[in-house]
Amino acid sequence: MNINLAVSGLNASDSPGPGLGIIKCLRNQTRFNIRIIGLAYDAKEAAIYVQEACDEVYLLPYPSAGTEAFQKRVRTIVQKARINFFLPALDSELTNFLSMEEELSELGVTTFLPTREMIEMRSKIKLQDLCKKAKLKYPKTIEIGSFDQLFPAARKLGFPCLVKGIFYEAVLARNDGDLEKGARSISSRWGFPLLLQQWVDGEEFDIALAGDGKGKILGMTAMKKMQLTEKGKAWGGMSIHSEDLFSCAQRLVKQLQWRGPMEVEIMRNEKTNEYHLIEINPRFPAWIFLSHGAQCNLPEILLRHVYDKIPLKQTPILGKPGTMFMRYSQDMIISMPEYESIMMFGELHRNAPPTATKTTRRKKRET
Numbered sequence: 001m002n003i004n005l006a007v008s009g010l011n012a013s014d015s016p017g018p019g020l021g022i023i024k025c026l027r028n029q030t031r032f033n034i035r036i037i038g039l040a041y042d043a044k045e046a047a048i049y050v051q052e053a054c055d056e057v058y059l060l061p062y063p064s065a066g067t068e069a070f071q072k073r074v075r076t077i078v079q080k081a082r083i084n085f086f087l088p089a090l091d092s093e094l095t096n097f098l099s100m101e102e103e104l105s106e107l108g109v110t111t112f113l114p115t116r117e118m119i120e121m122r123s124k125i126k127l128q129d130l131c132k133k134a135k136l137k138y139p140k141t142i143e144i145g146s147f148d149q150l151f152p153a154a155r156k157l158g159f160p161c162l163v164k165g166i167f168y169e170a171v172l173a174r175n176d177g178d179l180e181k182g183a184r185s186i187s188s189r190w191g192f193p194l195l196l197q198q199w200v201d202g203e204e205f206d207i208a209l210a211g212d213g214k215g216k217i218l219g220m221t222a223m224k225k226m227q228l229t230e231k232g233k234a235w236g237g238m239s240i241h242s243e244d245l246f247s248c249a250q251r252l253v254k255q256l257q258w259r260g261p262m263e264v265e266i267m268r269n270e271k272t273n274e275y276h277l278i279e280i281n282p283r284f285p286a287w288i289f290l291s292h293g294a295q296c297n298l299p300e301i302l303l304r305h306v307y308d309k310i311p312l313k314q315t316p317i318l319g320k321p322g323t324m325f326m327r328y329s330q331d332m333i334i335s336m337p338e339y340e341s342i343m344m345f346g347e348l349h350r351n352a353p354p355t356a357t358k359t360t361r362r363k364k365r366e367t
Helices: 019-027 067-081 091-099 101-106 116-121 127-134 147-157 176-190 243-256 289-293 298-308 336-345 358-366
Strands: 002-007 033-040 056-059 085-087 141-144 161-165 170-173 194-198 202-212 217-228 234-240 259-269 275-281 324-326 347-349
Touching: 002 019, 002 067, 019 033, 019 289, 019 298, 033 067, 056 067, 067 091, 067 101, 085 298, 091 101, 091 116, 127 243, 127 275, 141 147, 147 176, 147 194, 161 176, 170 176, 176 194, 202 234, 202 243, 202 298, 217 243, 217 289, 217 298, 217 324, 234 289, 243 259, 243 275, 259 298, 289 324, 336 347
Parallel strands: 002 033, 002 085, 033 056
Antiparallel strands: 056 347, 141 194, 161 170, 161 194, 202 217, 202 259, 217 234, 234 324, 259 275
């Protein structure tokens, strides 16, 4: 089956987007013949120029340009690239894509995304309520709306604590200096409110999964973080099997009736051995390629569920334990014509779509 699939999140810095990992999963699956259309917000997003990644790339306007500009550009891209499946990979763009869901369907574009209600229920502000319903532990968290509330809130929690943006970023604060620096840095990019969260000392785990929209998990890969960047992002890890983590994920997906990709971040307290939910992200994580290595290719599982209409198994596909991933940096040589194409026209066409031969067309008519 042929699919023209659009995927975003092509930034590949020290805090990379999920796009390149998703693309690598799709390039390594065998069920579908997929043409990859990359969606980027900046001409300097490195995955644009990875030769084996995208067949075509199109620039999208920044969210600050407004919904109307975004929708107009998406309509143009859908027509030009003949897209028939969208797989958004960034939290901040989901609202825009959901606002077009009905229109995209009329244009022949398939999506498999959580609803607005699901996204709201798993937001950082609502996580405490969700954890009560799902019977999960959640670190004490205080929402602050201004700098005046910053230090009093930190006194209630004590150090160390996390300073978190409402959408992105988290900084570990060990003292007043760290606290103020982290709060000013995050608020300058994402504004208020901010969240201060009690620090849970212990082991960090990540879960990537796909939900069927009816409360069940299609596939899941759990990973123990082994290497972290200064921002706390996983730079290396190992797939694991844990009934406790699986139980946590099941309760969350059932409570949310989650539809589509999800990432769950969990800490295990080293003193009490209790699991604490830290965060839920409504998309695949940057380390998603590990799911393919663990024989649980989640983007492929998602597509098979959508297109093959395979009945859900009694138990989901789980990633096999003992597979490691390590991220590394590398330099790329980029040709000026490629960069100029993105800068001047907002498009890059690397591989021309295959043209049907007479024999191919005849076989299709016979079928």
